[in-house]
Amino acid sequence: MLTKEEKKVVSGITFVVVARFLGLFLLLPVLAPYVKNLPGSTPLLTGLAVGIYGLTQALLQIPFGYLSDKYSRKGVISFGLLVYALGSFLGGIAQNIWMMLFARFLQGAGAISSAAIALAADLIREEVRTVTFAHIGAAIGMSFAFSIVAAPFLAGHFGVPFIFFLTGGLSLLALLYLWIFIKEPQRHEKEIEPFLKLLPQILRDKNQMAVDLSIGILHLFLVSIFTVIPVELIERFNFPKPEHWKIYLPVIIISLAIMVPAIIAAERKGKMKPVFLAGIAFVALGFASHLILQDFWGAVLLLLFFFIGFHLMEPILPSMLTKFAGPERRGIAVGVYNTVQFSGAFIGGFLGGLFLKLGAVYMLLTNLLLSLVWLLGIGIWIKNVEIKKRST
Structure with missing residues (x-):
């Protein structure tokens, strides 16, 4: 608590x-x-x-x-x-x-x-850090849902x-x-190393880089989906843009409801690894569902499964990162993490523009293949990683 x-x-x-x-x-x-x-x-x-x-x-x-x-x-x-x-x-x-x-x-x-x-x-x-990031992640998710509804108004x-x-x-x-x-945390007694010396150390840390690449891929998917799917809903399925919130809002609420017990399991029962892998699997399932169905409900399932996976991983990834990075270099480690995240979003927008020209099926197939490679890579890496369990 x-x-x-x-x-x-x-x-x-x-x-x-x-x-x-x-x-x-x-x-x-x-x-x-x-x-x-x-x-x-x-x-x-x-x-x-x-x-x-x-x-x-x-x-x-x-x-x-x-x-x-x-x-x-x-x-x-x-x-x-x-x-x-x-x-x-x-x-x-x-x-x-x-x-x-x-x-x-x-x-x-x-x-x-x-x-x-x-x-x-x-x-x-x-021991309560992941719960903290879950609170923040849930608030961000709800602000997204609110924005989709409120912005046009x-x-x-x-x-x-x-x-x-x-x-x-x-x-x-x-x-x-x-x-x-909010108070300022105590200054670290250890002298902070120069920026150019710290950065290579972080980039050589396999654990931190696995987390960084994961958030980059996740946000690449997020932006590419929201570049292609809204257009597909309007032009292919004749679902008007002012009505899109009727899909987004319940999808986000359902995914957040699933996130809460999953994060509790990750924290209290030491299930962070399977929750992380399940998140990637849900993302892959979303792309596969729409690729198979190729209809309106396929698009809905893509959004549902993607956001379930998204909200399973969003609080876990920064928590894992702060465990891998020491307190004296935590800020720069999170800086690398966020740089990769925003870079992934930028790449996702660029690819989304290409997918708009080529067709949604190319986005689904490309992202499905990438998500499967991601799942395999994380599955191999995470076997030998120790992630501390919340003490009870």
């Missing part, structure tokens, strides 16, 4: 992380149509305005994680929140495509995920600039909560 102080930490870090993800999720369904009508916009610049956020996130996760190790978790998070808020407010007043590009660049430059996860790991006992009634202002304001509220209710 979490202590009172740990609950406060979890609430605060969840608020910080969700405030950041809302900026992505709320804009995802409505940004491109808005940006393409700005003065100076072209299709290429419209895509860049959407994608540059993830690119700058990937580039800055490692430096921000390292700086949080060397100096201050809260200081780095605070700086990132301020940069993100500035980018959001600039997005709200952007009058042309170039100002919007700069605003989105700044939003991505507020790369706080590494420092936020490291802060949670610093302040939460190891908010944009239709108040405009896309309102969403930018809303997320910027949430970022400042998260900053206020951080400084009032």
Whole structure:
């Protein structure tokens, strides 16, 4: 069980992380149509305005994680929140495509995920750490579901600039909560090694790299699915976009409901390995289901099985990473993790564009083959890995 102080930490870090993800999720369904009508916009610049956020996130996760190790978790998070808020407010007043590009660049430059996860790991006992990440993961999942439903309504009634202002304001509220209710963890007595010396050590760690590659593949799948499947639902199955939330919402709720007992089993009964492998298997099953059925219900099953697998792995992976990385290098380790995650998302978007031209079947077949290779590789690797069980 979490202590009172740990609950406060979890609430605060969840608020910080969700405030950041809302900026992505709320804009995802409505940004491109808005940006393409700005003065100076072209299709290429419209895509860049959407994608540059993830690119700058990937580039800055490692430096921000390292700086949080060397100096201050809260200081780095605070700086990132301020940069993100500035980018959001600039997005709200952007009058042309170039100002919007700069605003989105700044939003991505507020790369706080590494420092936020490291802060949670610093302040939460190891035996309840996976439960902590499950809370955060569930909140992110629910914010995604909320965003899919709320974004078209908010944009239709108040405009896309309102969403930018809303997320910027949430970022400042998260900053206020951080400084009032969450303490700075104790500084490590051990001197932090130079960045360029630490990074190769992490890249040579097979355990950390297995976790990093897993989160990269998972988010490659996530973005490629959401590039192809919504278009397929509209154009092939005549399921209108405003109705898509009727699929997304129950799928996410069901997957989160399955996640809770699975994470309890992983923590208390030492079942983290089988839960991890089951997550990959569910992802593969999703692609196989749609590949076989090739109809509307195949698409629904793909989303259902994928999100079951997604939510089984999302809290487990950062917990495993923080076990493999020592406290003095936890921030930079999480920085590498998040860099691979956002890089996977960027690659998933690029591949998704190719799959839109070639057809959904190519996405299903490619991702199914990759998921099977992933399952085999993790199955071989994890046999010789010791993952600590929660003490009872």
